[in-house]
Amino acid sequence: MSVVLQWCMRRILALLPRHHILMETRPISSPQPLLQPGDKRPRLESPLPPKRGKKKKKTPVESGSSEDVISREVVALLGKEVVDKAEADGNEWESPFGFREEVELTVSSISSSGEGLALAPSSKGAWVVVVPFVLPGEVIRARIYRQAKMYSFADLISLEVSNSELRDMNRVKCKYFGTCAGCQYQMLSYETQLNLKRNVVVKAYQNYSNLPESGIPAIQPTIPSPLQYGYRTKITPHFEPPPKKVQKQGPSTSEEGKPPWLKIGFNQTGRRVVMDIEECPIATPVLNETYAPMRDNIAKEIYKYKKGVSLLLRDSLEIPGGNSPTATTQLGDKDNHVCITDHKATVRERVGDLLFDYQAGSFFQNNNSVLGPLTSYVRDAIFPPATSDPPSTTPPPPPTHLVDAYCGAGLFALTLAAHFTKVAGIELSADSIRFATHNAELNGLAHKVSFRAGDAAQIFDAVGDFPPERTALVVDPPRKGCDEAFVRQLLAFRAQTVVYVSCNVHTQARDVGQIVSWSAEETAVGGEGKGKYVLESLRGFDLFPQTAHVESVAVLRLVS
Numbered sequence: 001m002s003v004v005l006q007w008c009m010r011r012i013l014a015l016l017p018r019h020h021i022l023m024e025t026r027p028i029s030s031p032q033p034l035l036q037p038g039d040k041r042p043r044l045e046s047p048l049p050p051k052r053g054k055k056k057k058k059t060p061v062e063s064g065s066s067e068d069v070i071s072r073e074v075v076a077l078l079g080k081e082v083v084d085k086a087e088a089d090g091n092e093w094e095s096p097f098g099f100r101e102e103v104e105l106t107v108s109s110i111s112s113s114g115e116g117l118a119l120a121p122s123s124k125g126a127w128v129v130v131v132p133f134v135l136p137g138e139v140i141r142a143r144i145y146r147q148a149k150m151y152s153f154a155d156l157i158s159l160e161v162s163n164s165e166l167r168d169m170n171r172v173k174c175k176y177f178g179t180c181a182g183c184q185y186q187m188l189s190y191e192t193q194l195n196l197k198r199n200v201v202v203k204a205y206q207n208y209s210n211l212p213e214s215g216i217p218a219i220q221p222t223i224p225s226p227l228q229y230g231y232r233t234k235i236t237p238h239f240e241p242p243p244k245k246v247q248k249q250g251p252s253t254s255e256e257g258k259p260p261w262l263k264i265g266f267n268q269t270g271r272r273v274v275m276d277i278e279e280c281p282i283a284t285p286v287l288n289e290t291y292a293p294m295r296d297n298i299a300k301e302i303y304k305y306k307k308g309v310s311l312l313l314r315d316s317l318e319i320p321g322g323n324s325p326t327a328t329t330q331l332g333d334k335d336n337h338v339c340i341t342d343h344k345a346t347v348r349e350r351v352g353d354l355l356f357d358y359q360a361g362s363f364f365q366n367n368n369s370v371l372g373p374l375t376s377y378v379r380d381a382i383f384p385p386a387t388s389d390p391p392s393t394t395p396p397p398p399p400t401h402l403v404d405a406y407c408g409a410g411l412f413a414l415t416l417a418a419h420f421t422k423v424a425g426i427e428l429s430a431d432s433i434r435f436a437t438h439n440a441e442l443n444g445l446a447h448k449v450s451f452r453a454g455d456a457a458q459i460f461d462a463v464g465d466f467p468p469e470r471t472a473l474v475v476d477p478p479r480k481g482c483d484e485a486f487v488r489q490l491l492a493f494r495a496q497t498v499v500y501v502s503c504n505v506h507t508q509a510r511d512v513g514q515i516v517s518w519s520a521e522e523t524a525v526g527g528e529g530k531g532k533y534v535l536e537s538l539r540g541f542d543l544f545p546q547t548a549h550v551e552s553v554a555v556l557r558l559v560s
């Protein structure tokens with residue numbers, strides 16, 4: 001080998017992230033002490049250019065988006081007056097840190113998205129640094145890679161002093177933990193994860209609901225997921241096509257197996273950079289079994305790909321006679337799991353005694369193990385068990401009608417149908433509605449349940465024969481929450497009970513705040529007889545163990 005070539009090889013090896021190389025050789029089953037006090041960990045660098053002192057163009061931040069949530073938590077940590085003054089002086093975007101600057105920090109708190117928030121050293125002025133995979137009280141070294149308004153994002157380089165009360169790296173079950181964007185909390189006990197998620201609900205209602213403290217009930221403990229690993233029924237690993245230069249040259253003759261530049265997996269935390277990931281311990285077994293040979297096939301065929309691809313792997317029960325929605329629905333004694341990879345194919349899941357079919361590419365909750373507890377909880381919220389104390393006022397008669405807004409393939413409408421005389425669901429996706437209607441037939445419920453495709457706000461025109469005082473409404477919108485038209489229609493209808501389920505507690509808090517305060521305003525200006533909504537209970541459900549995400553369920557009751 002020539003001296004020049006040897007020098008080039010040494011340079012390339014020195015630039016490769018050591019941590020990444022080491023992790024690829026470890027078996028997934030053995031927990032890894034990835035970060036211990038004193039450990040150093042180089043990282044792939046951001047492709048973004050340095051932004052020191054540069055003013056960013058202001059783009060409006062969507063309420064309840066992750067950017068909005070973090071920015072409010074930064075304001076809470078720095079103090080509103082401090083941020084107001086920086087804005088008045090016009091230096092709220094002027095970071096005291098340069099790109100790739102290293103800094104020692106002490107972590108103050110955990111944000112709602114699971115990252116640590118640390119105040120910049122006093123010599124740097126009022127500024128916050130956001131660092132993943134760290135815990136309150138920990139002393140860390142971090143490297144800045146992106147700037148935002150009053151805060152910077154940084155990579156964790158090393159953990160100098162660990163929070164040994166909370167952190168135990170022996171709990172970590174994934175060799176990619178600490179780099180992959182998927183999970184933030186594997187080093188924590190499950191109890192701590194549930195407590196953190198409860199705090200997210202608390203903060204969301206403080207920051208987004210605009211309700212007085214007296215209007216927010218005590219947030220109940222988070223309901224755990226029966227499965228904490230191997231629960232995720234859908235994964236979408238992705239990969240890029242061969243780089244242009246490689247495409248021109250074609251495969252090297254000495255190349256065997258997967259070319260070194262090919263990464264098939266998930267994004268690296270904080271970056272739009274794909275990491276090569278062989279296995280995901282939060283995904284169900286059948287998904288991991290299918291993913292390994294799928295990766296080998298992609299590696300063999302990679303030179304045929306001209307564009308990046310997002311794969312789909314969905315855990316499904318085997319459908320006797322095939323996976324078309326019109327196939328025979330006779331079931332065997334035992335549920336056989338298969339992995340579906342075609343977006344148009346039919347997936348089947350069981351929830352309690354019911355079966356749900358849906359198109360693989362459309363929405364269905366991703367943790368089947370918790371759907372029984374979740375749907376039972378919604379049922380019990382609508383029909384609260386009688387207490388032994390005699391009620392001070394006559395309780396309203398139990399609901400007989402159910403409206404499922406944003407119903408998807410009919411999860412709430414159908415699991416709750418047995419308790420109602422009539423049920424109606426609405427959903428924007430025509431494909432989901434086709435399956436919801438099929439699911440009503442599949443489960444023998446078509447005589448009382450009907451579904452329509454359309455915007456959720458239209459459902460109230462369609463249920464003119466539902467008595468509002470005997471109707472329960474389940475609302476389960478996408479992350480952006482409900483729009484004002486929906487909230488106004490909901491208030492015009494005034495169902496006796498509203499159960500609002502959401503995967504974004506921040507937009508939920510905003511919407512619930514509007515429902516409660518607008519109903520009170522209407523009642524105050526002469527809407528007597530209509531009643532106002534009170535927020536009766538709030539609690540998180542853990543649909544996403546090991547991650548910072550939380551599902552939240554709010555129960556609203558109409559009172560006179």
Ligand SMILES: C[S@@+](CC[C@H](N)C(=O)[O-])C[C@H]1O[C@@H](n2cnc3c(N)ncnc32)[C@H](O)[C@@H]1O
Nearest residue numbers: 363406407408411427428429455456476477478
């Ligand atoms: C979080 S999913 C809930 C689905 C269903 N409740 C479930 O648990 O399976 C939200 C659903 O709302 C639908 N959606 C989005 N915007 C909508 C709108 N404006 N009106 C009605 N449905 C909408 C989406 O297609 C998606 O199926």
